[in-house]
Amino acid sequence: MVTTEEIETERAGDASVLVRGVSPVLEVPFTGDGEVDYDGFDRVVRYVLGTGVTSVMFPGFASEFHKLSEDERRRLTEILLSQTRDRDDVAAVIAVQDHATQLAARRARESVEAGADLINLLPPHFLSPSRGSLEQHVRTVLTTIDPVPMVLQYAPAETGTSLDADLLRAIATDHPNLRLVKVESSPPGPLIAELAEGTPPLAAVEGYAGVQLPDAVRRGAVGTQPGCSLTELYVEIWRRLTTGDGEAGVDLHRRLLPYISYWMLDTERIIAAEKLISVRRGLFASAYCREPAHRLDAEEIRMVDRLLSEFADLLPHLA
Numbered sequence: 001m002v003t004t005e006e007i008e009t010e011r012a013g014d015a016s017v018l019v020r021g022v023s024p025v026l027e028v029p030f031t032g033d034g035e036v037d038y039d040g041f042d043r044v045v046r047y048v049l050g051t052g053v054t055s056v057m058f059p060g061f062a063s064e065f066h067k068l069s070e071d072e073r074r075r076l077t078e079i080l081l082s083q084t085r086d087r088d089d090v091a092a093v094i095a096v097q098d099h100a101t102q103l104a105a106r107r108a109r110e111s112v113e114a115g116a117d118l119i120n121l122l123p124p125h126f127l128s129p130s131r132g133s134l135e136q137h138v139r140t141v142l143t144t145i146d147p148v149p150m151v152l153q154y155a156p157a158e159t160g161t162s163l164d165a166d167l168l169r170a171i172a173t174d175h176p177n178l179r180l181v182k183v184e185s186s187p188p189g190p191l192i193a194e195l196a197e198g199t200p201p202l203a204a205v206e207g208y209a210g211v212q213l214p215d216a217v218r219r220g221a222v223g224t225q226p227g228c229s230l231t232e233l234y235v236e237i238w239r240r241l242t243t244g245d246g247e248a249g250v251d252l253h254r255r256l257l258p259y260i261s262y263w264m265l266d267t268e269r270i271i272a273a274e275k276l277i278s279v280r281r282g283l284f285a286s287a288y289c290r291e292p293a294h295r296l297d298a299e300e301i302r303m304v305d306r307l308l309s310e311f312a313d314l315l316p317h318l319a
């Protein structure tokens with residue numbers, strides 16, 4: 001977990017230290033007829049911040065960012081930032097996924113002006129931009145937000161993008177505000193280790209529901225960014241893996257693995273499963289996911305209920 005000294009470092013201006021440990025991606029509840037449930041999202045933010053994590057990310061794939069209008073996205077971001085902008089012990093990582101460099105830079109700047117502590121950048125992937133234009137995109141956004149730190153999201157399964165340690169190091173050399181890479185390649189460990197051992201060293205968090213979390217930690221990951229419905233469980237796995245009780249952390253992760261390795265076979269499937277988990281936990285009323293979405297079948301619903309029964313000690317009812 002983040003130490004008191006690290007929080008002091010953030011007070012001195014480096015919010016990236018707060019992204020260490022578990023940094024959940026916030027989900028967006030909808031009503032049964034598909035409208036955004038803003039009160040439900042407010043409860044999601046309060047619940048996640050109440051677990052003691054020191055950062056949250058919004059909006060990611062787990063937030064169904066690709067199904068939100070500009071206006072919905074703005075209102076949801078404001079609900080989050082209204083709970084983080086006056087706090088120096090938690091960081092809001094606001095994501096930018098625009099495909100046009102000009103729009104990405106503008107969104108990043110406006111997010112910082114609104115109170116974002118870090119920007120998460122998902123590089124453009126529509127119509128397979130060249131390596132050079134992709135690099136230019138990342139550099140432009142880094143320059144725009146400087147000195148605010150960036151997390152660069154590398155999600156090849158969802159985007160088909162190809163990034164490598166040489167390119168990331170070259171960018172980080174010129175832009176010290178590139179502080180973290182979110183590595184979601186399969187497996188993430190080798191790139192995490194390569195980034196940590198290079199010059200300049202680049203810290204990495206892993207994602208992809210934490211399927212490879214123990215290996216990523218062994219190879220130097222400083223954090224993980226899963227979805228948010230199981231936050232207490234990830235916090236406990238992280239605590240055990242990083243505080244000298246590694247075997248107990250591996251054991252707890254091993255119990256979670258059959259669930260997350262199945263759901264993470266595709267992104268819409270885990271979004272649907274996490275929504276149902278949050279409903280079952282009493283966080284909001286509807287497990288609706290905007291179409292196109294994955295519909296959980298009867299066995300997948302039973303899996304959600306088995307998980308909640310198996311981890312009932314760590315995942316209390318929240319209502």
Ligand SMILES: N[C@@H](CC=O)C(=O)O
Nearest residue numbers: 060061062207208209
């Ligand atoms: N990478 C995902 C979360 C990981 O499981 C996201 O961006 O939502």
